[in-house]
Amino acid sequence: MNPFSDIYKTLSPTELIRIVDDPDGYQPLAVEAASSELASRQLSDEETASLRTAVKNELEIGVAKKKSYEDKLHRTISAIVNLVDPIGQEKPSTSKIILATGIVFGLISAWRIFNEFGLTKHMLLNSRSDELFELVIYLILLILPLISAVLFWRRKKLGWIILAGFIIYSTLGDVLLLPKASHYRDSIPAIDSLFPTVSPTSVFLALLFHVAFLYILLKKDIRSVFDIDGRALIQTTVLAAILTGMMMIL
Helix, strand or coil: CCCCHHHHCCCCHHHHHHHHCCHHHCCHHHHHHHHHHHHHCCCCHHHHHHHHHHHHHHHHHHHHHHHHHHHHHHHHHHHHHHHHCCCCCCCCCHHHHHHHHHHHHHHHHHHHHHHCHHHHHHHHHHCCHHHHHHHHHHHHHHHHHHHHHHHHHCCCHHHHHHHHHHHHHHHHHHHHHHHHHCCCCCCCHHHCCCCCCCCHHHHHHHHHHHHHHHHHHHCHHHHHHCCCCHHHHHHHHHHHHHHHHHHHHC
């Protein structure tokens, strides 16, 4: 049975046409399933032409949204650079850096939880018993950054450990994702959460983002606030590396 058949039954004709008209960008089985599903819809030539126009418009909107996202991320990176090493400005206090870091990761984590609510609900309602472990890991990685941001903002040692571990894990993930991102293709919004694709620019900016905040957390004055010694730092790095390895195996 074609593994894409059931998924593509839920797609709109516009999304199916995107796959059929770009066979080089998708797996052969995906193109085959999209073609079969599109044929079963029995669209007229006029409807097909209209939908192809809609596909073109959708692609233009997608490109614009991607550029907007990358511009926002670029501005965020610039703000972080100024925070880490401001030129011609007064150096921000340790308290401000801790506050800004907690707010940034709190907002990012809350946005991700909101953005992935639909996918999370689908996984909770439809996951099989043999997928329970993967579901638990997904939920932990979804919720833990928000918890760590709150604990970090409240200057709890556990908050530093969890946040630093998550940033190290994310940094390693960005590095591993860069080669795959070089083969980037625009994805279909309806199944983007199931088969996510990202551009090299987005991955590189995310890498800079994580490296900048990792630098902030490793600064001596920040670590002293959270009572982080060399042993705790090594343990956090090792645990993050192990977590990354486990996720690669899964």
